[in-house]
Amino acid sequence: AVHYAGIPCRIDEIHELAREHGLRVIEDAAHAFGSRSRDRLLGTFGDLVCFSFGPVKIITSLEGGAIVTPNADDVQRIRELRLLGVDTDRALRTNTRMWDYDVASQGWRYHMGSMQASIGLAQLALVDTFIENRQSYCRLYSERFADIPEIVTPATDFSDLALFIYFIRVPDPETRSELVAHMAARGIHTGVHFQGAHEFSFYRDRPRGDLAVTELVAGQQVTLPLHSFMSEETLERVVDSVVSFFE
Template structure:
């Protein structure tokens, strides 16, 4: 029997193993020089100063810290697509605020800006724009609308490292942009995340937040040293990225362009093979400016389970990204207004296998 084709298959090469060994040989396993270098290199890739990048241990941690950095807390509301990762909802709740679920638009599967505007209340503090599958949501319209209402935009680009909009990287959009480097993202640091912020004051606060509130200088730890005297004047969390993970992330960043191109090729092969199939809706992009994290199809007519079963019998794994948030017991009170597109997409969406360096014969 031939080997099954998984939905995700992270690239782990000789260079990845060498990066891990190099970090272990250094002997400084916590946050240190590799984290500094990872932030600088990520900034270069995104076209921003490395000092504006703060690396953390997960994308969900990055979302939580984004909330705190923008002053979001108890009594506040954050408008988010219901069609989003559970990490966004948990980060909002962890900050003490409440998610308010919004519908998505048919083309990008990102937040419906007009429906979001109708959900704004006196308690609204921010909106989340999430780039599903690496396809940018309507970021220009979202930012313009948020500015009119004096609201913040948290740009969740966890799927979109390497995507561009109007020639600009994803870091150019939002009051804060977050990225994820978990085991199945385009690049992985085994697990990890990052925030891109605007000011040195934000960076300094994030440095404290990610290290249990301690004020010992990140710059000292970046030289693989620690201070034995420090103050704690604010809350904090154990959210820092470790050298081992940062070293692996660095090695993967060097291959980012190759990862993206091979994934684009695979997505275009899917599009060519599946074009014209009755009852099947494909992503509305040619992938020229999209760094695809996943490739999805939408299956109309209630036939998704049949397709999942048939593909599984053929040795092809599939996934569902995502179950809409308003379906979860924890979040049923967060639904407001029309979610008809979300509900339809939630019934139809199916994730196909997509890997970097995916063979054409797959």
């Protein structure tokens, strides 16, 4: 269940489908730290929830992320997997020597370092400011682009959203390419987030269903500059460049 860009997915329908088939829901909230749905934070709906704290996310620990779950067995299993399969709780449970540990399964070295965690924790005190700023910038973008019929904006009400990226959709592929070139000529970096994963060579020859919507949206999107401390000058420069292209 992916909350793309920080916008809630149809989580209730996904849960209903999971119940019908006896499945658990993994909630991908990598983009959605701080976003809400029905006054409830995204990242509180899944059996397991994944967050990302990469350099361009709402809050960052430079790299790394977190998994959240209410299930104690899942917690123990994740702790083992992230540290080479080592059962680090064994010594504490049995009150034996700390070097008397067990490797219960194959694992990886995925635990976060203390310095990264410290950076992330320090940013928690500022997260409300980060989100409020982003909401303000996204609101400005959508308001200024509202009268451009050639593009589609993600939303107009951002009061419950903490967007990781701000994207517009340009239905005509040729126009999209021209817009990207227009922005680049003015020194403004845009992006496409993301290509359909099934189009990459690693997955291309694997069985897949009908992904027409994925292909449609991937062919239309353009992401515009967005971070938590944008100047008014930068915002106006981006807006003016987009508006001037469609005039």
